[in-house]
Amino acid sequence: MQIIDGKKISAEIKEELKTEIARIISEGKNPPGLVTILVGDDPASSVYVKMKNKACAAIGMYSEIKKLDAETTEEELLKIINEYNNNPKIHGILVQLPLPKHINEDKVIESILPKKDVDGFHPYNVGNLVIGKETFKSCTPYGIVELLRRYNIETKGKHVVVVGRSNIVGKPVANLMLQKEEGANSVVTVCHSAARDLSYFTKQADILIAAIGKANFITEDMVKENVVVIDVGINSIDDPATKKGYRLVGDVDFENVSKKASYITPVPGGVGPMTIAMLLKNTLQAYNLQ
């Protein structure tokens, strides 16, 4: 069994991007720029936004955090996005989700210029993904594809089983793995909470992508020998033995499933660090596009 080290791979990608940005700056050009918009003060979202900002700075990318209070109206938010759409210093716009309930998330996503939609959430970009055209790949799914590629894991003709159908992970990763191209070209099954017998599907997986959001949900009896396991879950569980009183675990029972797996991503240190690295890569792509 081999651990897929997302921390190491994400560091490699950030190094590559840093070199590329240094080259851009050495030509006397402005660096690529990202704005992250945070509405309200959800603690997890605040942490993510700060991490994204720090990662930009570390590779020489320009970044701003736009913090708005929880009472910000939809109209105000749309106006701010429009300003960033027209701001030449900003090449990528990321609105941290979830948004407060009084704001229509779809409307907000659709207000971002598709060429600045580094999350790949705009229907225009989602549509292009589905029909196999060049587009922004959503960061977490893109990170998964990149991990498989950099570990030389064969995907062509393999059965990829995705558990979860969210717009952020399940649906886009299924579409990416389906593409008729290098690093994909898989046979893809998407299953979810309404499946009558989930393990009927998961047991068939050559590559299992777990994006359910339930701690230790995938158990060893649900997978076959030599499965490649990609665990997208980040769940906090009580653990009095730790200093904080809790710890993070994935959607996969790592301890037992890892005994059967050929490759597996740990939590933390697997898919998580890749999401930010791919966001930076998408921002550079947006810059080159613009």
Ligand code: GUN
């Ligand atoms: N919230 C959780 N994941 C994400 C993500 O990938 N992008 C945005 N914008 N918000 C998120």
